[in-house]
Amino acid sequence: MNANPRPRVMVLFGGRSGEHVISCSTASGVLRAIDRDRYDVVAVGITPTGRWVLADDDPDRWAIAPGRLPQVEDTAAHVLLPQGSDDRAVQVLEPGSAPRVLGEVDVVFPLLHGPFGEDGTVQGLLELADVRYVGAGVLASAVGMDKHMMKLVLAGSGLPVGPYVVLHPDERDEALVRERVAPLGLPVFVKPARAGSSLGISRVDDLADLPAAVAAAAEHDPKVVVEAAIVGREIECGVLGGRDGGRPRASLPGEIVVADSHTFYDYEAKYFAEQDVRLSCPADLAPDVVARVQDVAVRTFEALGCEGLARVDVFVTPDDEVVVNEINTMPGFTPYSMYPRMWAASGLDYPALVDELLTLALERPTGLR
Template identity: 65%
Template structure:
């Protein structure tokens, strides 16, 4: 895929000779307050390794678990997720302040006992955050207030697709098939646990119990009998007081990557990928996703009939547009035993290591990892600011 030469929309940082064209400066923001903190760090490690340093200036900015923004060393090694090592942003580093005005683009460094030091202007933010307080529209809203360009969807699409309940409402409203589900709100659970569990019992067993607003399979349980349901809901509630319980779908898990079209063109869809758990796990849980690669088989392109491939890609593009997504999304579908394609989830900031499904399906479609990063930054640099 060809890309145009990036044009920086912000003023130059003044670090180059007069008349010399500036490279866009990218703030990679990662970590965060969600339970997916370590996954976000691992994603950042991968992007730091792959981003084209001849084309972009890079500033790594970490968000500690307490919400503090800090300047992080430009070294991917400590951020890599591996067995026995869960990376984390150290909140004791130099504080970072993002611009809060539409007339300012400068990152500032805050050090105890010293005046704020201007680090330089930022042209675009790449928010490599998963889960609440980053993927759910909160960060996007802050960036919108200052008219700062960023990679990925805006406030509404990020918030709605983060909430599995409202996501299903929007997708069903667009005529897309979704699996049967029951929502258990905090109020319902506190008021009458038995009634909430009776509503779930109306679904056929097994069911999957999930925090409504989390990802990376954090807090998810597969429940095959009624007496295990309460504990599973309590586990999910540790991550979100709102819980969604979905009927199990018997079929294959097929995923499709979506990229925003250029210059008003329709969204682009990738080759399909398939996830198969081959041993050791009841479903595609956190350990299978990130720590036990040998237990999972990722097939790309997925071996499905041409009609199913085209229908899945159509469904993915329709979901992308229905949600109002921008930049990127991964649409997870089920190809059922009776040949139906159901939408499972829309991820507005999917896993983004080179081994994650989103980059893999685009690699199979002819766009390599570094090129994919570049394409997403190019889309962000041309996005409209102000009223959206």
């Protein structure tokens, strides 16, 4: 257990990915929910170009308001992590001044989504700095971000994933692509291997549209995954890391219901058409289906070696088969997002969830574990 009676938490947000604004809005929620009597809070923003800066810790500054999308600006107070386990002080560098020692940070809460945040890169930096942090480590983050690697690990662990093919950068020949994809049947979903928010994803109903879909995915990632469409309900399940070596826990599942005007849960539906999407929580499922979804979610979390939190997204087919779509190691985490809502429905409200994640991270050792 940590010796400091009031651990210092670095809330880290913003970042280089397309989900910068969402991350700021999450930070607003977390900054509001953290109990300041129990934790010392340092807000650190990452600008869209990747600068770490001391940021305002006022939750209102980072909320999405009508006509204002929050963004981390370069405040010129640059934050520098320690570089080894022998010196744990975080420093602030300002032009024209000597480096200022901010002191030790007990735990970092990286509220970052997508590449350069959720994919193991920031986690690697924190490992090098020997600082504790909330959530998955380097390998689980990287595998969770890469839909190809994720499927290999899940299939290798006996977990249900749908049929797919991978198209590497040297596999763009149209005839070859068509030949590889045809056995999947139609429709197929064409995706960048490492992206999020449905960016670069298309549903293809006619093989003539395949080249354009592959090109659209390849704009986000040279590695493209093509999947057979799974017919089923979109069900999500929250997983929370186990304490004291215990197994992780699963929340009650939730369901994403998207209006027919969207052919799938696309980028527009996620961020610009709230009226077209219903997050139904808890999902209306038979108790045995709930148990199977929860079992698959926990086993998926364990197969990747996740820590802290993850949201496992599955399809439940008309004959109640559960197929894993993907895992998100830093799921949407505003108070209105599915992950916190599923935990609230399971008896753990947002401030308690934040507290539990920080406690889990403070309890875990740094280094190989």
